Amino acid sequence: MSAPIEVVRSIAALRVQTRTWRRQGLTIGLVPTMGALHEGHLSLVRLALDRTDRVVVSIFVNPTQFGPAEDLSRYPRDEAGDLAKLARIGAHLVFMPDVAEMYPAGFSTWVEVQGVSEGLCAVTRPHHFRGVATVVTKLLNQVQADLAVFGEKDYQQLQVIKRLARDLDIPTAIGSGPTVREPDGLAMSSRNLYLGPEERRTAAGLYRVLSDLADALADGSPAGPRLEAARQRLLVEGFTEVDYLELRDAETLAPLDHVADRPARLLAAVFLGKVRLIDNVPVGPAAR
Secondary structure: OOOOOEEEOOHHHHHHHHHHHHHOOOOEEEEEEOOOOOHHHHHHHHHHHHHOOEEEEEEOOOHHHOOOOOOOOOOOOOHHHHHHHHHHHOOOEEEOOOHHHHOOOOOOOOOOOOOOOOOOHHHHOOOHHHHHHHHHHHHHHHHOOOEEEEEOOOHHHHHHHHHHHHHOOOOOEEEEEOOOEOOOOOEOOHHHHHOOHHHHHHHOHHHHHHHHHHHHHOOOOOHHHHHHHHHHHHHHOOOOEEEEEEEEEOOOOOEOOOOOOOOEEEEEEEEEOOEEEEEEEEEOOOOO
16 A cells, blocks of 8 residues: 655655755656646656656646636545546655745736647637646646646647747757546546436547547648538537637747648647636657
């Protein structure tokens, strides 16, 4: 049976521990999360454990990345379960601040990343990436890790974080881990808990449609007609709305009308009732 994992809830206590590790010559990894941990999160922690000596996992449901009509109040939370999972796989420290610790009275500074934060999820969630960029910048400054690991499932978010670290000269290396999927292909997500049984069966169709579309576009054919056909297929399969389905450059996220000699990415957001699901797959060179 694993021993309880150490939890700190203040920035001061976090820094005491990370300074101690640095004095000992140990490298530090960071895996930021919002909790309700699943195998996708745990795969990122394992990746950090493989590459660094000590791993900090943050659990913080960040209010600034939620819109006024979104699910902040009901976002899944499972503190005891999360801590047990992290203890079992050998994480070293959990940073679990409250909102007042992260955003004290008078907080008025925001980080905004242009370019990669535009379009896609930002169309329907216009303040989302400002919240993400700000909280991640704070976490990178607070932990000062050698490596921070994020999942490719939130692909636009990953590119935003890579860009802010590069532009702000933050010395933490930004690593990524592949999307972890259920046996039927559905990308693991804390929000999958919202799905009813019938919605859950339908949800697996998103990955099938994306995979078929990626294969169809790999030859460089025009994307427009195939994208439209895939949108219609998603609706026929039972998704209630297609927020977006787009072909983008894998690094810059610039829109593409066909796959050329650079890696590309298909990115999608769809609704099943009130549940919004996102996913993405690589297309083109080195896609598989």
